[in-house]
Amino acid sequence: MTDLLAKKRDGGTLSTEEIDFMIQGYTRGTIPDYQMSAMCMAILLRGMDERETLDMTMSMMHSGETLDLSPIRGVKADKHSTGGVGDKTSLVLCPMVAATGLKIAKMSGRGLGHTGGTIDKLESFPGFTTAISEETFFRSVNEIGIAIMGQTADLVPADKKIYALRDVTGTVPSIPLIVSSIMSKKLASGADVIVLDVKCGDGAFMKTEADARRLAEGLTRVGRLAGRRCAAVITDMDQPLGYAVGNAVEVREAIAVLRGEEEGDLLELCLTLGGCMMVEAGFAAGIGEARERLLETIRDGSALGKLAAMVEAQGGDARAVYDPALLPDAAIKLEVPAAEAGYVSHIRAEQVGLVSMHLGGGRATKEDTIDLSVGVVLRKKVGDRVEIGESLGTIHASDPVKAEQAAELLRGCYELRPEPIERPAFIKAIIR
Ligand code: URA
16 A cells, blocks of 8 residues: 555556555555545545546445346436535436336435435435335335435445545545545446436535536546446536425425426426436437426326325325425424615525524434424525515524524525626536
8 A cells, every 4th residue: 555655646547456455455444544545635636547537436336235226127217416505306306207217216315414315305204214125125116116215334335434534634525536436336326327416616515617527527437437328417506406405395395396386496407317317218319308208297297196106105104295284394484584685696505504404404413313394495596686675585493593593694695786697507518
């Protein structure tokens, strides 16, 4: 390992065997944290070429169990988001895509940070569980076309250890390290088609479009070299996605989109990601045709039906899909009146996430419990006109003191300008 460190420090290229020695050794504990930390920093500073990045991804993928999806008939699709605020995309996208006949076999995680992850959000349906056996997972996907399972402990143990180091050594923002981290997990989860939502902007960890594009190209290239069909969509995170940030509030918004009651950036994202999935899977000749078929799943109610079928198959109360009043609901709803008039020019996405966290909607440590009922529902987005006293958003809270504090914090998330704002393009690029 000392030789490999010197080689990478001096700008050299590591061989397939050297990368495998390093990843397997670190996973088993024969290479110590201090050497792996130094290697992450050397990779961040010196980079890795495409062959090294692919080798690191494959070695990490094989550091633990991999999921064999062959018991599932048909083409299997999965999606990944690099993480954003108000990101309830999977709750809308997966049922829509499943309603077109493409199989969704998805592994999801819990959130650590400002809001819950997809699993936490889905647990807003009373009784719902993602702790299902592989057998139940395969049966659900075969029978209803969709299932979401919690990540098993043994999937890509190398990433758990390496990410924990990167998090405390300033080595998260390295494209080869991010690509190998994300793609090792996606490849280990077994899907044929992988679509990636790469966020850029204030609420994302790729702040510029150029960096987001480099990441998206790196992710899709490694996916294709590993034999999967891959596409990526670069999207704006200079404001939260959709209107709701929290858990049950996000589920309500997802249901509203699936009922055809809400349009905007969330629907647009789901049509674009879903369109890419269908084209990559050979289910549609082009994105235009795919979007039309996805919209039809909203009009004919089949996407909502898929969500209900999945909730029921995984032990949840599916009546809540048709009657969202059955979802957890916060005792306090507090409007946040604007102190000045103008046009919304920016909404600090990350800060809105922290408001939800302050209310109890996120986790600071893995052991924390989440209050599923709390969060924020924005009423104004970038480009909207606001009058003095008009509500910027609604705080959903369980505690009156925290509600008042959250209202003040939310007001501080908004930037207003006197002149009208041109809404920025939300979909920045599609990489196929
Ligand atoms: N998400 C991941 O899973 N890994 C990274 O390195 C960054 C984001």
